[in-house]
Amino acid sequence: MKHILITGGAGFIGSHVVRQFVNNYPDNLIVNIDNLTYAGNLLNLTDVEKKSNYRFVKGDIVDEDKVFSLFEQYRFDTIIHLAAESHVDRSIANPMAFVHTNVLGTVNLLNAARHIWNQDYHDKKFYHISTDEVYGSLGEDGLFTEETPYDPRSPYSASKASSDHFVRAWYHTYGLPVILSNCSNNYGPNQFPEKLIPLFINNIIHNKPLPVYGKGENVRDWLYVVDHAMAIDLILRKGRIGETYNIGGHNEWKNLDLIRVLCKIMDKKLDRAAGTSEKLITYVKDRAGHDLRYAIDASKMLDELGWKPSVTFEEGLDKTVDWYLENEDWLNQVTSGDYQTYYQQQYGS
Ligand code: NAD
Numbered sequence: 004m005k006h007i008l009i010t011g012g013a014g015f016i017g018s019h020v021v022r023q024f025v026n027n028y029p030d031n032l033i034v035n036i037d038n039l040t041y042a043g044n045l046l047n048l049t050d051v052e053k054k055s056n057y058r059f060v061k062g063d064i065v066d067e068d069k070v071f072s073l074f075e076q077y078r079f080d081t082i083i084h085l086a087a088e089s090h091v092d093r094s095i096a097n098p099m100a101f102v103h104t105n106v107l108g109t110v111n112l113l114n115a116a117r118h119i120w121n122q123d124y125h126d127k128k129f130y131h132i133s134t135d136e137v138y139g140s141l142g143e144d145g146l147f148t149e150e151t152p153y154d155p156r157s158p159y160s161a162s163k164a165s166s167d168h169f170v171r172a173w174y175h176t177y178g179l180p181v182i183l184s185n186c187s188n189n190y191g192p193n194q195f196p197e198k199l200i201p202l203f204i205n206n207i208i209h210n211k212p213l214p215v216y217g218k219g220e221n222v223r224d225w226l227y228v229v230d231h232a233m234a235i236d237l238i239l240r241k242g243r244i245g246e247t248y249n250i251g252g253h254n255e256w257k258n259l260d261l262i263r264v265l266c267k268i269m270d271k272k273l274d275r276a277a278g279t280s281e282k283l284i285t286y287v288k289d290r291a292g293h294d295l296r297y298a299i300d301a302s303k304m305l306d307e308l309g310w311k312p313s314v315t316f317e318e319g320l321d322k323t324v325d326w327y328l329e330n331e332d333w334l335n336q337v338t339s340g341d342y343q344t345y346y347q348q349q350y351g352s
């Protein structure tokens with residue numbers, strides 16, 4: 004029986020990864036450590052919380068005593084590390100929280116794994132989940148490959164780049180069996196409505212302005228979150244130790260084009276006249292240091308592991324909008340309280 008630790012499993016991507024592993028591997032024990040920040044929500048996991056191969060532990064990955072005693076208790080052979088502060092705008096407002104969790108938290112986990120494995124690395128894996136934002140910003144052309152030099156430009160991407168460097172340092176220095184993947188922008192059910200797609204869905208539902216940064220010309224490469232969870236599963240099973248895998252959707256969209264498509268879908272689903280949601284588009288001050296374009300060359304994933312996205316953007320967006328419309332309780336719960344303060348500070352209304 005494998006003992007798998009998933010960090011940040013109550014968050015957006017983490018909850019899909021927990022679901023994937025709990026359901027697909029009933030013989031493995033899945034332990035989820037999450038300290039339930041504003042972005043973590045146990046409502047994301049109600050369908051698996053009672054399964055016998057699942058445990059939840061509330062805890063901070065930076066807390067050395069907690070993490071070391073958890074490793075002693077469960078003697079994990081596998082770590083899938085997703086816990087992080089993840090939102091660029093918040094990193095601009097409060098960079099230290101990103102250094103704390105993303106850098107110190109990662110090093111704490113690396114130390115705990117090294118300590119507990121005590122150089123017996125047979126059948127052990129430390130899998131670190133990262134982002135394409137570590138590569139910086141592309142111009143009109145080109146794609147990020149696994150060889151693209153790091154050039155992070157936001158406090159978020161700098162903290163993730165730093166954590167990636169530490170993970171590779173533990174591989175080279177101590178021989179820790181690590182694997183990394185760097186993924187493009189995810190979207191789908193359970194994403195906190197501070198990121199573009201769920202924020203705009205929520206605002207359209209409530210007839211609130213859609214704050215487009217700058218001219219809406221920035222480009223992102225969007226991947227449905229379940230496809231990311233499936234890629235993580237595959238990399239864990241078949242990926243090579245010490246390697247990095249870039250995961251992407253082959254799905255580049257200029258923000259404004261994506262927003263227009265989303266507006267059309269929302270008009271239809273909400274039975275509103277065509278063009279209603281687009282009228283909510285409001286151009287606001289650009290994000291500081293706003294990266295122009297991210298796009299992934301995922302050919303290593305295809306060539307080595309046979310992975311490609313299973314869901315088209317049209318299908319994924321449709322499923323995502325349906326999920327938010329069917330889960331208004333979830334939306335209302337996460338947008339009460341602190342969310343109002345965040346929104347006021349970020350958007351001023
Ligand atoms: P998220 O913000 O939705 O969730 C993060 C989770 O980590 C939350 O449940 C939170 O409570 C938990 N957490 C935060 N600090 C913690 C701490 N100190 N101790 C324990 N738990 C803590 O993030 P997400 O979008 O699901 O991203 C998950 C991972 O995937 C991150 O490492 C992120 O960098 C990476 N990633 C995200 C995307 C994306 O588009 N969202 C793309 C590529 C990579």
Ligand code: TYD
Nearest residue numbers: 091188197198199200214215216221223258
């Ligand atoms: P986001 O979802 O924050 O992801 P990231 O910055 O990590 O790629 O933003 C996606 C794109 O949408 C990015 O170019 C910034 C832009 N954006 C807006 O125009 N308005 C908003 O209110 C938000 C949150 C994002």
